[in-house]
Amino acid sequence: MTAVTTTTAAPTEAGALPPVRRRRRLAPGRRWPAARLAGPLLVLAAWAAASAAGQLDPAAIPAPWTVLRTLGRLWTDGTLATDVLTSLRRAGYGFAIGLAAGVLLALVAGLSRTGEALVDGTVQLNRAIPTLGLIPLFILWLGIGETFKVAIIAIVVYIPVYLNTHAALAGIDSRYVELAEVQGLSKPAFVRRVVIPGALPGFFVGLRLGVTGSWLGLVVLEQINATSGLGYLMFQAQNYGRTDIILVGLLIYGVLGLVSDSAVRLVERRVLSWRRTLSS
């Protein structure tokens, strides 16, 4: 560290230059491993400490261990496992249908002018209507069963997938289009080798928004119109003032959201590995 100081040391040789002074680093230093966990862990520790000290009303915010005990009991009871599975199935089906529809419509609108004329305006209109506002209509059409829940989730998912994928398809660099013409690519080859790979980054943005959307839609649907599932469990707990069960539900929603988002990120990193060379 002494080399950093500015004072010129007594020159040992005639005409020796002063030592180079390192500039003060303005960017934050190197990241430490698993640093992002530090904040949540601190919150958890504060929560545990406050509970242990009796500073928190157990009816409003039960202690972390109470929540864990409730989780264990609900799981061994058998009701929690079925509730989680029901919720997962709804979200999964809705997400899959919404994803497929979003990609398909984006391709139709992005690859032909006719498709764009027919699809794009319609989707933009659909987007202007808050999807959750469609719930009463959908209940009348499809009944209060699973179909309507899956349909609503699919709509919540397809919109961001469509919007981002379509924008990415429409935004393909015209220089690459010109290149494809020069190289004599056929239309299918152009779509496969230039358009789709070029639109993938945008597609992944839509995909991640879609995943988030599917959980959001699920929570709303299950808390207002369900007789099973995680949201229903939490809704029931509210009636009985069981905050510990509500926290268990939130915990599971959080874990599911985190896991699905990480999965998408992982796939994205794999598929877009060519990008790392630019950003790293």
Next chain:
Amino acid sequence: MAPHTEQLTRPAVRLRDLKRSFGGRTVLDGLDLELPAGQFTALLGRSGSGKSTLLRAIAGLDHGVAGTGHVAAPRRVSVAFQDSRLLPWRRVLDNVVLGLDGKGAVERGRAALAEVGLAGRERAWPGELSGGEAQRAALARALVREPELLLADEPFGALDALTRIRMHHLLRELWERHRPSVLLVTHDVDEAIVLADRVLVLERGRIGLDLAIDRPHPRSYREPLLGEYRERLLAALGVTEDDR
């Protein structure tokens, strides 16, 4: 030499009365031009004189540009752009063989990469290449198709001076080996004189000067005789003594 001269009699490109305009501004105004097969030609012109417009007309890339006239060009045309225009999501070798199908495409791609000095970089991503390397890969992509005509739109414009000189040697070497007709669009008078056997100056929408450079290769920038050509070209480009 006999087969060479015979080749020269067959034109690779023939343009008759070519007119192109953008938004009412005439860029090409009844231009006539013939490029013999296998000739290395450079096209000079002030910026905005329509060099790129002419090149794009020959390449058939000027969709939606207003214009008339007759363009005859070979079937196998390659274009080298100012930017290397490698697709960032395809590895270098996959970029080189883009649009090339059939068996042996990959082998030909490898050979082309080796020819431009990029052997061993087949699996690299374009983002990992330096500017010069990327432009070499673009040359490999242009040549692997065995073009009868190579159109190059300021392909060295974005490179540093040292890399540019190396690329000049490489391009001339590749031309001598494969003998496509070359039309090199450039704004660099010295580049045109050192590389080409014929230099055209585009002026007011037509070929204003058509100069044969009859000097042996390889040429050096320091060759005194090239100075005369330089004077004539600079005069044609409207650069006067006062400007220099």
